Amino acid sequence: MIKAQLTRIGCQVTTFSVACIMASSAFGGDASKLSLTIYNNDLALIQEMRPLDLNAGRNKLEFKDVSASIRPETVSLTAPGIGIVEQNFDFDLLTPEKLMEKAVGHQVQIVRINPGNGAQVTETATVLSVNNGVVLKIGDRIEVLRADNVPTRVIFDKVPENLRAHPTLSVTVDADKAGHRDATLSYLSTGLSWKADYVALFDEKAHKLDLQGWITLTNTSGTTFSNATTQLVAGDVNTLENPVQSQWQPNARPARTSSFNESGGSTATNRPLADFYVYPLKETTTVADKQTKQVGFLDVTGVAANKVYQYFAAWFQSIDPPAHAEVVVQFKNSVTGGLGTQLPAGVTRVYVKDIDGIPKFVGENRIEHTPQGSEVSVKIGEAFDITVQPTLIAQERVTFFRSRYQMEYLIRNAKKEAATVLIKQCGLWRDGKVIKESQKSTALDARTLQWSIAVPAEGETKLSFTVESGW
């Protein structure tokens, strides 16, 4: 009944209208009718099947239950034998003040309630203006609404066209003939995003880790999507807010023969789509408004992994008090290493088992989109017991454009076992070279040298070197 009423109102002002139809809801219906494709960067493509009963000629369709965060310029409606005449997105929201403003020049009913005896007097009034107060014409009197503070209700006959409780999408179509057909409505919406979260249970002694991957969906769009077929796209998609070239181009196509055990809700295969990877969820799911949802997509045990202590110096300088060495957990994303599937970007949380066997959190870090074959390094924190104290002993000008740096690194290990610490010294520039060093370095790149320093248990090792570099 309500529907009919609103439709009637709609028809009054549609100049070219032949028929006005409220497009029936597809949400909450058959699961196959709603599909969500969610991207990393706060964007989703929503596609739904909408059954339409159209008259021949022009029809105005209103879609009330689309995402509250719809990007209306991306709407597309397709169905056999229809042409789109125009699409409108009305966001003039219905409020009491708007309603009163639209009533200027029109008649309303006012009901004055006598504060003494509660008696109600109803009169017809014309709204003259709404400027810092509502001015009414009642018969031949002109009054300000509620100027005397007597309770006064205002009754309006109707809600004006184009004022709505929620932003509303309407599409006017031209149908070749009357009848039922299934239309596909698709649009982009913000408020939906996903990321990956990983849980790595690291066994240092066994040099292994167990890796679980979870897809974390968040919905703050204002709309609940029920029983949706859902797929996630990994990769950076260009949007106008984020106009950067896609930087992630997988260098290897995914192996179809993935060897990992899948957890229950996980994806079967991840299909490459252009330069992105698509992860379809196995089952339809309901993505409720204001919900964070996690679905497992990876569960691998026994991935070869090791732990590295390192210290990275960006420049030649002294540090006091001593810095702690970084703790890095490394594993290779390869089939031989026990993994071998592309890993979408996300936060990896690393756990180790405490003496009672209960996993304890030991740090987290972000990994980028990681194609198969890549090394993954997760810096989880700093070692309490391993400190590195760099001292710049001397800096000298050799020529006007060349300097010589004499560095000393004191690496202390308070642990009960020996440790190896990688010292990475950046800062070499043009024609950089090692003049003298207490042990052999390797060049990681043109600007970075690395020493692998063995430090005895409860002991210390000193690394000293002199390098020369132009600038």
Added chain:
Amino acid sequence: MRRWLWLLFSLPMVGNANIVSPKPDAVSVTIYRASEEGNPDLANPETDAEGIALISEVRELELPAGESLIEFVGVAQTIVPQSARLESLPGVIVETNFDYKLIGPGELINNSIGQYVRLVRTDADSGKVTEQRARLVSGPSGVLLDIDGKIEALDCSGAREKLVFDSMPENLRAKPVLSAKVRVATAGKHRVRLSYLAMGFDWSANYVARIQSDGRTLDLTGWVTLANKQDTSFVDAPVQVIAGNIERDESTQAIAVSSAYYSNQCWPIGQWYWMSHSTKLDMPLAVMMPPPPPDMALIERKAMRVSDDLEEVLMIKQRDLGDYKLYELPFKTELASRQVKQVMMTHNTSVPFEKVYTYTENGFSLDSHDAAMVIPARTLLRMQNKEALGLGKPLPAGNVVVMEADGDQTLFSGMNTIKDVPIGLPVDVELGSAFDVQVSPRMLKEYTRAEERIKYHYVDMEVALINGLAEPVQFEYRQEVENGNLAIVKESSRHIMHKGLPTWAVKIPPRSHRVIKYTLRRPE
């Protein structure tokens, strides 16, 4: 009946948990500090706790075979939902959900648009109540109702009216809810472990160093101060804190739960006289309710007695967790909401220390120095974290308060922070300015000279280190070198490199002074 229930469970239900786990059967809390910088103000109820905690719960669940939706009641409100892990479940976790669409006046209206409600009006004078069926047309920022095809606004007439809802809209909840959809093959009781990270926790070490009357040794007592500044309590819980710097990602945060507001925005309620804009500005724009004051933080000092008989003191136990230090409270405890708790961590007596006076001269910035300027040195208290020297335990970062016995009285002689100190390293606590030990740096000569086509800028320095005390003192004078840009090219006595800087360590006899001369060079 049982079969009927099972049928109910197997239906796909949205927002309707069919199994409620009312509370954890056992819980443990592991607190990670926010940073090595410490938070000396942690006990203040007003300051935030920016560390994180791992909450590890054991829950016993009675599950039917097949699919169930389990709702976990009693998890911390500050949960980081993506960190939730469910372990030891003999089945499949289809999905876990965290729902936070909360009941509130605004959301109630927002989620009932298009629905029928009851509009109840009360006559101010007679108290007569009338009720009408109305359909919500819009809201919650100004509510419009459709009453028998006519439109009226709520709360705009000046009469007393309210809305009555017949049912709660779906998906609205009193509190955020963590739930999991699981499938198990066989019905039965399962003990599962639910763990998650939660915000609103922090801890820091606190040390009290009491200098003994001999002036050469001190007693060092360390405390763990831990804070639970969120609203969930943990009963009978093993509590641990972790020392060491863990890496954290900025996205690991609790969800900021926001709810739509209801406001009775109306058309302008007109007045005859001119008061529109200015009056609006004079009035409070909105009545901002201050947040409820937190309960006064309960500071609980357990095992407070500091006695020589250490066996009687309940001391926290330390072990390694990976490359961090884990401190476990020696008893299960109630970690109540909005609580600060302190437990003793270390107690070392007769720790020898050294008093060192220091001064660091800044590069070339001598222009401001008056020729006769005398500057007080800084006093530093230095211990060695070695077993042979009374310590030899990892010392987590924190505040150090230094007290000195003066007859029967105890004097406060300074306070500073230390960073994490592993075994074997010195513990330096800078206390403040000295009275009787001073330094007088003077620039004697400033000149330039070219050497092999490089022009250098030179300064000749003469520094007097002055001891006004009746005892010899150890002085460490350091020269800042602008990250190696300054070189010391001539000196009256050899410097060493200490704390990364050229340092002259000088012993000064009582009521005497020593002079160091050196030349600084900087390429132009």
